[in-house]
Amino acid sequence: MDDKIFSKEEWEKALEGLKDSHRIFVPVKEGDYHTFARLSEENRPDFDFQNTRLSPKSLILPQSERMFDYSLDEKSEEAHILKEATKESSPQVIVGLRPCDALAIQLVNINFDNPEYRDPWWVRGIESTTSVGLGCNEPCATCFCSSTGGGPFNEKGLDVLLYDLGDNFFVRSLSPKGESLLEKVQGGKSADGSAKEEAEKLSASALEKITSKVPTDQLRGKNVNALFDAPFWDEVAFSCINCGTCTYLCPTCWCFDIQDEVLGKEGDRLRNWDSCMFPLFTYHGSGHNPREKKVQRVRQRFMHKLKYYVDKYETGVACVGCGRCVQHCPVNIDIREVFELANGL
């Protein structure tokens, strides 16, 4: 399919036109931040943002998700039988996610959909999602996506990519899912050569604006035990208050805990996001906790992203350089410094 040009007004109307057949999620301004919300009369899209505070991963891996329900009513023939909870799985479109967040979904997918294990809830979420990215014209000072396999206009994991050309969006389809979505969209016209040139220039200039870089080239070759026992972990962890902000904001953190909630004779089995920063995260039923100290938990977070994931999946780091943890950590712990320390050990 040819690249297209939509005026911003036309694009908003086009999204409205998809609402009957798709659940459309867009960036919406909420107080000082942007968040993804379902397009509606109240939730109007606002594409003038740097990035959302929370990544869109919750649209595929919800913060709290009902997996099963069951009855404890002994009179019922179905007592104590787990039944899969019904869940909305009609097609959804995430519009305006940043390329780093699209890449993050690909990294998490390696964990949830691989030859050893296919998580049915995750897989259904991925299958029902079309990702329409929005390139970053003005990356934040804390972004380092070009060091971690991405870039401000990176196409990995996206079905469509939008380039913000001021009054217009330049719209490029990147996959069969993207083609099929754009075929349903009303409006727009074929982009001419000058629009394509403008889009290419925008992408090159955004890449130049990424001044924050981290080294990753030595991580794969490092000895895991040497890194685990490195002398810098106490200092890295010193000021951490184990609030969990970094893990909840991170688009590549996927840990969850499964819990039952019972009300009367009805029960739900839920999975909820968890965080390796919390003392209960690895608390064993025996009472033993292999990560009872803060330094052990902080080390786990960084070792997972910079070393365990790299070694297990023989791929890059489990960080897309979105900079959220750098921006929002209340005590200014900066993963870019940990990259320097670990890579240079």
Ligand code: SF4
């Ligand atoms: S956000 Fe900062 S203080 Fe909070 S758990 Fe993460 S590293 Fe620690």
Ligand code: SF4
């Ligand atoms: S570790 Fe920090 S910079 Fe890396 S993907 Fe997670 S939130 Fe973004």
